[in-house]
Amino acid sequence: MYYRIFLLVLAAVVFGVLPTGAAGLEEHVYWRVEEQERLPNGCAVITLALEIPEEMSAVPASIHVMLTPWERYGGRLVAERGKVFGVVPPRAEGRYRLRVHSGAFARIQVFGLLRFEGKEYHAQVSMNVFGSAGNVDSDGPQTGSGPDAMKVIRMPDAAEVADWPELRPADTERMIIPQIGQEMRFVLIEHETGHETGSESDAGLRVYKPGTDFTGTAMMRDGVHVFVPPHDSRLDAGGGYGQHADHVFVAEVPERGRVIALTIPVYRAYLGNTSYGMGLSVLGLSAGICWLAVRHFRNRRVYS
């Protein structure tokens, strides 16, 4: 008996949590941004996967896509709420896979909902795609081909998804390409009550990066959740265009039994990890050496 208790306590110390079944599930229902590509016809395509823990593998998910083209009004980019489509993506290996494409500069939001053991697990993603074909396809998110084919259900009035809670960037025009080192501001809106987070009693956002041991907390400031993604050396070392790491922001509403996980792909910042001191030192050193070299050679006969 004591031996078992000792083993349990040891496991708690080593693993940090007690192995209690469904606990901790809130951090495991999220969208993963897998690919971003540009088709020759100018359409931008993203591929998403809804990660589901094994405990929920039998639970059906309700998934909606909102595609909102950015428009320019008086020099400002504005994205109102766009069309909403219900989708039934294919499911394989315990995850839903979804392809969304756009022929224009548009914001894509994907909402997923799983109900499990009396709790609601909302998985959301908000990101921008940069299609250059000049139009948003009238069919919105298209059916893919082959194994990626999915059924699109038109929902012009978005009746079902309208009441879902929405965790989204507070100022979307500043979050077109979220980067490492950039201040991000989030707000949780519960549409059925019109409530927005902002009171000091609201719980903060937990932030983690899937596949890593990174966790953080978004601080509450001026009524919004504020978070600055720290420098990520692995992202920088990988290099390349469009290099990004998914950051998952998790908000809990205990009184409604809701967990909302928003996935934001955070891109590497090319000028996010710099040193002015070292740069000015190199500049000064170079100029100084060149100055001395010129002074040295000016005292010689170099022109005849």
Add this chain to the structure above:
Amino acid sequence: MIRLAQLRLLVQHLSFVILLYGGRAGIRLGSALPCFACPYVVSCGGHCYLMGLQGFIGFGLNPEYFWGYPGLRAGLYFLLFVLLVSLLGKAWCGWICPFGLVQDWLTMLRNRLRIRESCLSPQWEKRLASIKYILLVYLCVMPVLITARLVHPDFCLPFCNICPGKSLLPLFTGETRHLALVLDNGVLLGQSALLLVITGGMLVGMFFSRRFFCRFCPLLALIHLLKPLTLFRLVKEPRGCIGCGTCRRACDMGVQDVYLEREGVDVQTEACTDCGACADVCPSNKVLSLRFAGIPLFSSSTENACGLKNGATHRKTHERQKGDGRHERH
């Protein structure tokens, strides 16, 4: 009457304001300008073509892009660049380039401080002339290698990443971020360090020698490759030349050929920037002229050459340059 040098300075300042601050007034002159209108200046009124060239050149390895809309756009930009070059030729360098004006400001500062100029010997001028072609090949080859995934993608825009225009021109709009070392990875660290080393060296070089950076500018080399198409030319009528050498001393680029040419008419060398300084100081009537499609826009004359008569020109110009601190050691 306004002198050619004064007119040129006026045009240079106007273009500097338009190309560096024009964006704030909604001016967009496109991405095919044959001068250093640096895209790293947030408020720039147009973009240097070299950035577009580096971006587009990788399309050659991607048939879908090459034969698609991106390829068409790249082709149209190239045609626009050729059109702009054929209209003004190297006058883009001598009259419009904002980075050229920055170099001229440093020369003015040196003259004001009465510091003697350092000149390169003609032999060194010839040796260094090949560097601009090496840079041109470098900026054309690297994007192809990136597209072929043979080099790290952070080598994108290979020339921009070592161009001193990137670090210096944004300073005029308060942008200092390109003076910092980028510590992300080895490629960016190396490129940013190289940029700052080159910037430091160029600052000193541009201070001590007129138009020092232009000797290495790949855009000048690219424009020179399109020389047969250009309508704007510097032309010499050798018969009237008295061989005073004033043109050679007036040349910011240290061009010898205008002075040495005794038979031909074409004196448009690869280093010439069509600034017209030689024609401005030439004391002989109609020996040197700037022409557009064969029509003389400006010709040398005894009146234009500082208002001096032929016999006194050589000595007076020599003394003027000595007073300006531009005298060479003989």
